[in-house]
Amino acid sequence: EVQLVESGGGLVQPGGSLRLSCAASGFTFSSYDMHWVRQATGKGLEWVSAIGTAGDTYYPGSVKGRFTISRENAKNSLYLQMNSLRAGDTAVYYCARWVRDYGMDVWGQGTTVTVSS
Amino acid sequence: DIQMTQSPSSLSASVGDRVTITCRASQGISNYLAWFQQKPGKAPKSLIYAASSLQSGVPSKFSGSGSGTDFTLTISSLQPEDFATYYCQQYNSYPPTFGGGTKVEIK
Numbered sequence: 001e002v003q004l005v006e007s008g009g010g011l012v013q014p015g016g017s018l019r020l021s022c023a024a025s026g027f028t029f030s031s032y033d034m035h036w037v038r039q040a041t042g043k044g045l046e047w048v049s050a051i052g053t054a055g056d057t058y059y060p061g062s063v064k065g066r067f068t069i070s071r072e073n074a075k076n077s078l079y080l081q082m083n084s085l086r087a088g089d090t091a092v093y094y095c096a097r098w099v100r101d102y103g104m105d106v107w108g109q110g111t112t113v114t115v116s117s
Numbered sequence: 118d119i120q121m122t123q124s125p126s127s128l129s130a131s132v133g134d135r136v137t138i139t140c141r142a143s144q145g146i147s148n149y150l151a152w153f154q155q156k157p158g159k160a161p162k163s164l165i166y167a168a169s170s171l172q173s174g175v176p177s178k179f180s181g182s183g184s185g186t187d188f189t190l191t192i193s194s195l196q197p198e199d200f201a202t203y204y205c206q207q208y209n210s211y212p213p214t215f216g217g218g219t220k221v222e223i224k
Binding site for chain 1: 193218
């Protein structure tokens with residue numbers, strides 16, 4: 001079964017850091033681009049970052065310079081290092097598998113990040 | 118960035134109704150358009166990719182159409198399990214962007 005499982009969310013103070021993980025199973029992880037998408041409570045979906053199979057990375061302006069996406073193919077794992085966190089980063093964070101012709105076809109269940117003092 | 122505009126933002130419909138949701142891109146995206154369904158407290162589920170292709174396991178009551186800038190998602194006969202929020206997303210270019218969502222509620 002193809003599956004993505006996020007972990008690492010929690011409560012952090014403004015200015016703090018958190019590292020999210022996404023464990024992949026049931027497919028050849030190294031062959032797929034991977035993305036992070038977040039959703040604040042009651043709001044829509046917002047793309048956060050992406051990493052290609054060659055390790056190329058992409059970010060929107062809202063997180064560039066603060067967030068770092070990485071992958072460890074030997075462990076079938078995706079990561080999101082989040083620094084200088086702000087209240088506006090509070091959201092559920094999802095990892096998703098991406099295929100050029102199929103889009104984001106598999107999503108994890110999400111992990112919740114709360115930035116508050 | 119490409120802006121995705123969905124309409125309506127919400128709608129009320131009855132079981133058995135035919136429902137259509139539209140999505141407009143601020144510039145041409147060919148057919149790199151996906152539709153997602155999201156139920157409360159759950160992750161988004163991919164329904165359609167490439168504007169009109171159904172993901173594996175998605176029932177044929179869902180259909181998508183369009184190309185360029187204008188797209189539609191149609192549910193042919195609404196069932197209780199279809200009440201949810203639906204999002205479009207363009208993946209033609211970075212950053213991938215989502216529409217604001219359409220909440221489908223029971224009338």
